[in-house]
Amino acid sequence: MTQKGNASRERITAIANNLIYTKGYNQTSVAEVADAVGITKGNLNYHFRSKDDLLQAVIANRITTIIATLQQWDHDYPQAKSKLKRFVQMLRSEEESIVRYGCPMGSLNVELGKDQLPLKDKAWQMFDLYQKWLAKIFVQLGYKNSKSMSKHLLVMAQGAALMSYIYSDKKLLREECDRIEEWIDSI
């Protein structure tokens, strides 16, 4: 709560995003965020009138990132199965943080799910972006049950992220990625 700090909304949001991911939303105080940014609580409350308001901005930010990522993937990987593999690849490239902090989407949804329903809806949208994107691909692949298939892929990815997080086990995460990719090849 010292230092100077040019505190644009974006700057605060980015730092809050990181803290909320690594510590959890309820376990992160606004004082901590302000401290990390280098401003005072009072100043932070000028930019965001409430803690929930801050989380909304964080989630909105994540949603924007996800949309951009999916567009990029659509552009980079024309083939349907390549898109699916790219999705799995995300688990591999993020293995370090997943094993330490879990999946940012999964953790946040679990945390908000028990109460705080209005915010949960926002957090839920993150999942739905991936799900709808995946479903589109399964349609391309000729599946009638594209929704079920896309959710199944999310189930495997979330299960892999969750268990490798709980066991702090990179090897497990890699093995599960292998299995998911085998599954993609087999369909």
Next chain:
Amino acid sequence: MTQKGNASRERITAIANNLIYTKGYNQTSVAEVADAVGITKGNLNYHFRSKDDLLQAVIANRITTIIATLQQWDHDYPQAKSKLKRFVQMLRSEEESIVRYGCPMGSLNVELGKDQLPLKDKAWQMFDLYQKWLAKIFVQLGYKNSKSMSKHLLVMAQGAALMSYIYSDKKLLREECDRIEEWIDSI
């Protein structure tokens, strides 16, 4: 924080267990637990010197239950694959609560994982009981990689529980159980 209440440790633990499951540990206050039990905070603090102490008792309780359950399953289902199916069956019979509150083990581990390391170790033991029990079965089935196989089954089960919880989707949970059972048949 009114009413009379014969407050044995067991009674408090059972009620706390339920609240912690449905609301989450950090979102459950000791005042709430005391209220649900029908005693005062002061009294609760007589039985459990701290909130962490209370959670330890809750987890110890769960561990005892898990051990008893696994022994029962060992007794009731002599065949290896029947044991695995019984494990999956748990997801089906608990679908109502899983869809509403998630998996009690998974949620607690995620919640404690971000900080509170001493308690996480305790919570982690719950998972390990299942994992070791499953691994034993895969050994029976002749698998060299029994550990990997047992964790894979946990991955699928946890993924199914998590996603069906996030989507509040019983149909998804059932479909994923079907897939897991198909997998068991195929190995």
Next chain:
DNA sequence: GTCTATAAGAAGATAGAC
């Protein structure tokens, strides 16, 4: 915009009477 100061409440835990 950014600060200091402070309000207002919640939560965990303790002291002491009964």
Next chain:
DNA sequence: GTCTATCTTCTTATAGAC
């Protein structure tokens, strides 16, 4: 064992000066 009362700390949020 169980209660009432109190303490302390943490947390969110506001008020007002600069």
